[in-house]
Amino acid sequence: MVVRTAPNPYAALLFLEHEASPEGQKIIDDYEPIKSNLHSGGEISRIVQGKKISVNDHKTFHNTPRWMQMVTGHMLRALQPAMDFHPMASTRG
Numbered sequence: 001m002v003v004r005t006a007p008n009p010y011a012a013l014l015f016l017e018h019e020a021s022p023e024g025q026k027i028i029d030d031y032e033p034i035k036s037n038l039h040s041g042g043e044i045s046r047i048v049q050g051k052k053i054s055v056n057d058h059k060t061f062h063n064t065p066r067w068m069q070m071v072t073g074h075m076l077r078a079l080q081p082a083m084d085f086h087p088m089a090s091t092r093g
Helices: 009-020 022-031 043-048 061-084
Strands: none
Touching: 009 022
C-alpha cells in the first residue's frame, strides 16, 4: 500500500514491485524467512508445502483465539487414543 500523500509514490510502487518479485522474495527469505510469501518458492513455502494452513489478516485477527481453540481441540481429540494407551498398563496386575 502506498499512502496518497507519499512524497515519491512511484518510487514506493517500484519498491513494492521489487519486493514482490522472485528476487525481492529471495532477499526477504535470506534475511527474514518467516516474512516471505507463501507462494514464492522460498523457505516458508517449502515448510508449509503439503500441509493444511490457515492465513489470518487484520480483518479476521479477532477470531484467532477461537480458531486456535478449535484447532487445538481437534488435535487433542485426534491424539487422545494414543494418550490413553500406557505401555505399562498391560503388565500391571
